Amino acid sequence: MTEVELAAGNPNVAERRSNVRPRGSVPAEQSALFAKFPLLFRAVASQEVHPSNIGNFGIQCGTGWYPLIEEAARLIEHELLEMSRNQLVQSKNIAALEHAVLMENTGKPYPVLPLCTDIQQVNGALAIVIVQGFLVDPVVWQRVLAVVHATREKSRAVCENCGVPGKMRPVYWRHVYCEDCIAPIGPLDDEDE
Ligand SMILES: [Zn+2]
Structure with a gap:
C-alpha cells in the first residue's frame, strides 16, 4: 500500500527505489510463484494449519533456480488438481476423511493432498520437499517424486x-x-x- 501511494504521489521516488534495489524483486518473484500454484504452496498461505519452512522462510535458494521450481511446480500442481477432482469424490476417501475428522486421530495437521513444505539448496542441488498427504494415489505419488528428483538433477x-x-x-x-x-x-x- 505504501509503495502504491509513493508511486502515485512521486513517481521519481518509486523509480529510484527500484533502481537502487534491483534484488528487491525477490520476494515478489516468490509471491508470484506461490500465487500461481496455490494447491502445492498452500502451506505458505495457511501457516496456522501447516507450519513449514517455506511458510516461515520462503524459498531458500538463488533466483537462478526459480525457472526450475516453476517447471516442477506446474507439473505437480496439475497432478494435485487432478487428484482433488478424482480422489476427493470417492466415497471411501470421503468416509476416511470424515473418520479422521471425527476421531481427531492425527494429533497434528496432516495434509489431505500432497503439499510443499520446503525448498532449499542442499549440497549444491535444489531440494523440493513434498509431504505425501492422506489421500494420495500411489501411482501419482511416484510421478510427483519423479518430478522432484528430475528437478534436483537438472539443478546440478x-x-x-x-x-x-x-x-x-x-x-x-x-x-x-x-x-x-x-x-x-x-x-x-x-x-x-
Ligand atoms: Zn550465473
Whole structure:
C-alpha cells in the first residue's frame, strides 16, 4: 500500500527505489510463484494449519533456480488438481476423511493432498520437499517424486544465481554457479591445477 501511494504521489521516488534495489524483486518473484500454484504452496498461505519452512522462510535458494521450481511446480500442481477432482469424490476417501475428522486421530495437521513444505539448496542441488498427504494415489505419488528428483538433477548444471548453465564449485561454496557469477574472484576450479 505504501509503495502504491509513493508511486502515485512521486513517481521519481518509486523509480529510484527500484533502481537502487534491483534484488528487491525477490520476494515478489516468490509471491508470484506461490500465487500461481496455490494447491502445492498452500502451506505458505495457511501457516496456522501447516507450519513449514517455506511458510516461515520462503524459498531458500538463488533466483537462478526459480525457472526450475516453476517447471516442477506446474507439473505437480496439475497432478494435485487432478487428484482433488478424482480422489476427493470417492466415497471411501470421503468416509476416511470424515473418520479422521471425527476421531481427531492425527494429533497434528496432516495434509489431505500432497503439499510443499520446503525448498532449499542442499549440497549444491535444489531440494523440493513434498509431504505425501492422506489421500494420495500411489501411482501419482511416484510421478510427483519423479518430478522432484528430475528437478534436483537438472539443478546440478544450472547456475543458482542467474540460471544459465553452470557447474558445481566445490572449493568454496559447494554451489552451482556459472563463470560470470563467480567473478571477480575468478574460476576457482582452475586453482587446483
Ligand atoms: Zn550465473
